[in-house]
Amino acid sequence: MIEIGKNITEYLRENFGDEYMSRFVEFYDSEPKTHIRISPRSDKQKLFEALTHYGIELKGVQGIPNAYEVTRGVDMVGKTIDYILGAYYIQSLSSMLPALVLNPSPKDKTLDLCAAPGSKTTQLSELMSNRGTLVSNDISIDRLRVLMYNIDKMNVVNAGVLNKKGELLCGFFDEYFDRILVDAPCSALGIIQKKGEVSNWWNRNKVSGIAEIQYKLLVSGIRMLKVGGELVYSTCTLTLEENELVLNKILEKYPVELVDVELPVESREAFTDIRGVKLNPGISKAKRIVPWEAGSEGFFVAKLVKSDKTDKRNADKSRFKNDIKLLNANSRDIKNYLSEISDYYGIEKSVFDDYRFIQRSKDIYFVDGRWDSIHTGLFNRIGSKFGAVDKKNRVQLHMLAAQILGKYVAKNRAELKNKSELEIYFRGGVIRRPFDSKGQKIVFYDDKILGTAVASDEGLKSQFPRAFRTQEIVIP
Missing domain, CATH: 3.40.50.150 (Vaccinia Virus protein VP39)
Structure with missing residues (x-):
C-alpha cells in the first residue's frame, strides 16, 4: 500500500486537527466496504437467490431502497452472470x-x-x-x-x-x-x-x-x-x-x-x-x-x-455537423424494418411506439420516445444500439435491444439447456445441437435474457458482444 504523503497529513492537521488526521489515516489503512445498486428492472428475490450460489450475502442500506452492502463474497460480486447482464452496479x-x-x-x-x-x-x-x-x-x-x-x-x-x-x-x-x-x-x-x-x-x-x-x-x-x-x-x-x-x-x-x-x-x-x-x-x-x-x-x-437569468454565451456552431434525425416508429425510413422484426419475433408493433430511432449508415439506435434535445448534431451517440442492417437488408438485433425487448418476444426464442451451453454462449462460441429453424434468435437461460445468436446447420452461434467477453464470468 502506498504511504500517505506528508502533503496530505499536514493539510488535514492544519485544517481539521490532529484527531481528524489520525482518523483519516485509520480509514486509509482499513478495508473498504463494497456496495451495489440493484437495477429497478431486476427481480430482487430471484437476484438474491442467484447470488447465494456465489456465496454473496447482502445487507440493505436504510434510506436507499436499491442500495446494499456486500457482507460476504466481495471477491465474486463483479464476476456473476447477473452483474454482466446489468442486474446491479457496483458503486460506493x-x-x-x-x-x-x-x-x-x-x-x-x-x-x-x-x-x-x-x-x-x-x-x-x-x-x-x-x-x-x-x-x-x-x-x-x-x-x-x-x-x-x-x-x-x-x-x-x-x-x-x-x-x-x-x-x-x-x-x-x-x-x-x-x-x-x-x-x-x-x-x-x-x-x-x-x-x-x-x-x-x-x-x-x-x-x-x-x-x-x-x-x-x-x-x-x-x-x-x-x-x-x-x-x-x-x-x-x-x-x-x-x-x-x-x-x-x-x-x-x-x-x-x-x-x-x-x-x-x-x-x-x-x-x-x-x-x-x-x-x-x-x-x-x-x-x-x-x-x-x-x-x-x-x-x-x-x-x-x-433564482434569476444569466448572461448568454454563444458557441461557434459552424464546425459541427447537421442535426441527427430522430425517427418515429411509423417513419418511412424505419417502419419496414420494424414490421419485419415484429413479424419475425412476434412482438406487437405498438411496443416500438415507445421509442424513436436513429439510423447511421447500417447501424440503428433507439432512444426513449420522449427524449428531446436541441443541437443533436453535437452528440456522439443518442440512445442505445438497436441493430444493424445486413447484406439482405434485414435488421439483426443487437444484444441490448434483445434484452430490452425480450419480454415481448413470442417467436424465435432459443433456450439454453445447461451450464455448458451457457459457458459456450458467453465465450462467443457455437452450441452444436439442432434448433427448430435457422436465423437469429433471442437467447434465454433460466428466465434471464442473455442476448442474441444465429442458428444454422452447425448449431447456435453466439452474438454475445466481444466487449462483454473480456470480463471474467463465473457460472456457479
Missing part, C-alpha cells in the same frame, strides 16, 4: 448520494456534466424510470468509451452522450436543463482508500488548479440551468478550497441559492468560517460526508436553485 454508498439529491423525474431535461465512468448517469436514468431526456457529457474520449459501456450494460435507453468541454457547453444549451449534476473532477481525498496513487501527486497547487476547473464547470452549469431549476455540485474530496470556497465564489457572482440537503447517511454541515474568514452562511446547507462516520467514501454534496 457515498457515490449514490448526489443523484439521489438531484432526484430527476422523466419530465426533467437532465444533464450529467462530468458523466464518466457512468455510475451516476446510470443511476439518474433509473431515477427517471429510463424515460425522458438525459444528456451525459465527458471531456475524455477514453472515459467516454467506459461511459457508453456502462450505459449499454445497464440497458439505458434515455441518454444522449456528448464529448465536450463542460465549461464551454453552455454556449450550446443556454438555460435549457431542469436538473444538472456537476460531479466535478477533484483531488480525491475522499476515495484515497481505494486510490492510493492520489498520494503520489497530491499537493496544494494541484488543489488550487482543480478548484478553478470546478468553478468554471459550475458557472457553465448555472448558465445551462433554467430559472427555478436545480443543480447538485458534488466532489469526492475533503478539501476546503474545492468545496466551500468554490461555492462561496459562486454565490458572490451568480443568481443561485443553496437549499437544504437531507442525506440517508451521517453527515456534517459544511464550514462557513475558514481560518477566520466568514463565508456565505447559506453554505451550511451543504453537507460533508466524513468516511469513518458514514461507513463509505468521503464526499461533499450541495444543491443550488437558480
Whole structure:
C-alpha cells in the first residue's frame, strides 16, 4: 500500500486537527466496504437467490431502497452472470448520494456534466424510470468509451452522450436543463482508500488548479440551468478550497441559492468560517460526508436553485455537423424494418411506439420516445444500439435491444439447456445441437435474457458482444 504523503497529513492537521488526521489515516489503512445498486428492472428475490450460489450475502442500506452492502463474497460480486447482464452496479454508498439529491423525474431535461465512468448517469436514468431526456457529457474520449459501456450494460435507453468541454457547453444549451449534476473532477481525498496513487501527486497547487476547473464547470452549469431549476455540485474530496470556497465564489457572482440537503447517511454541515474568514452562511446547507462516520467514501454534496437569468454565451456552431434525425416508429425510413422484426419475433408493433430511432449508415439506435434535445448534431451517440442492417437488408438485433425487448418476444426464442451451453454462449462460441429453424434468435437461460445468436446447420452461434467477453464470468 502506498504511504500517505506528508502533503496530505499536514493539510488535514492544519485544517481539521490532529484527531481528524489520525482518523483519516485509520480509514486509509482499513478495508473498504463494497456496495451495489440493484437495477429497478431486476427481480430482487430471484437476484438474491442467484447470488447465494456465489456465496454473496447482502445487507440493505436504510434510506436507499436499491442500495446494499456486500457482507460476504466481495471477491465474486463483479464476476456473476447477473452483474454482466446489468442486474446491479457496483458503486460506493457515498457515490449514490448526489443523484439521489438531484432526484430527476422523466419530465426533467437532465444533464450529467462530468458523466464518466457512468455510475451516476446510470443511476439518474433509473431515477427517471429510463424515460425522458438525459444528456451525459465527458471531456475524455477514453472515459467516454467506459461511459457508453456502462450505459449499454445497464440497458439505458434515455441518454444522449456528448464529448465536450463542460465549461464551454453552455454556449450550446443556454438555460435549457431542469436538473444538472456537476460531479466535478477533484483531488480525491475522499476515495484515497481505494486510490492510493492520489498520494503520489497530491499537493496544494494541484488543489488550487482543480478548484478553478470546478468553478468554471459550475458557472457553465448555472448558465445551462433554467430559472427555478436545480443543480447538485458534488466532489469526492475533503478539501476546503474545492468545496466551500468554490461555492462561496459562486454565490458572490451568480443568481443561485443553496437549499437544504437531507442525506440517508451521517453527515456534517459544511464550514462557513475558514481560518477566520466568514463565508456565505447559506453554505451550511451543504453537507460533508466524513468516511469513518458514514461507513463509505468521503464526499461533499450541495444543491443550488437558480433564482434569476444569466448572461448568454454563444458557441461557434459552424464546425459541427447537421442535426441527427430522430425517427418515429411509423417513419418511412424505419417502419419496414420494424414490421419485419415484429413479424419475425412476434412482438406487437405498438411496443416500438415507445421509442424513436436513429439510423447511421447500417447501424440503428433507439432512444426513449420522449427524449428531446436541441443541437443533436453535437452528440456522439443518442440512445442505445438497436441493430444493424445486413447484406439482405434485414435488421439483426443487437444484444441490448434483445434484452430490452425480450419480454415481448413470442417467436424465435432459443433456450439454453445447461451450464455448458451457457459457458459456450458467453465465450462467443457455437452450441452444436439442432434448433427448430435457422436465423437469429433471442437467447434465454433460466428466465434471464442473455442476448442474441444465429442458428444454422452447425448449431447456435453466439452474438454475445466481444466487449462483454473480456470480463471474467463465473457460472456457479
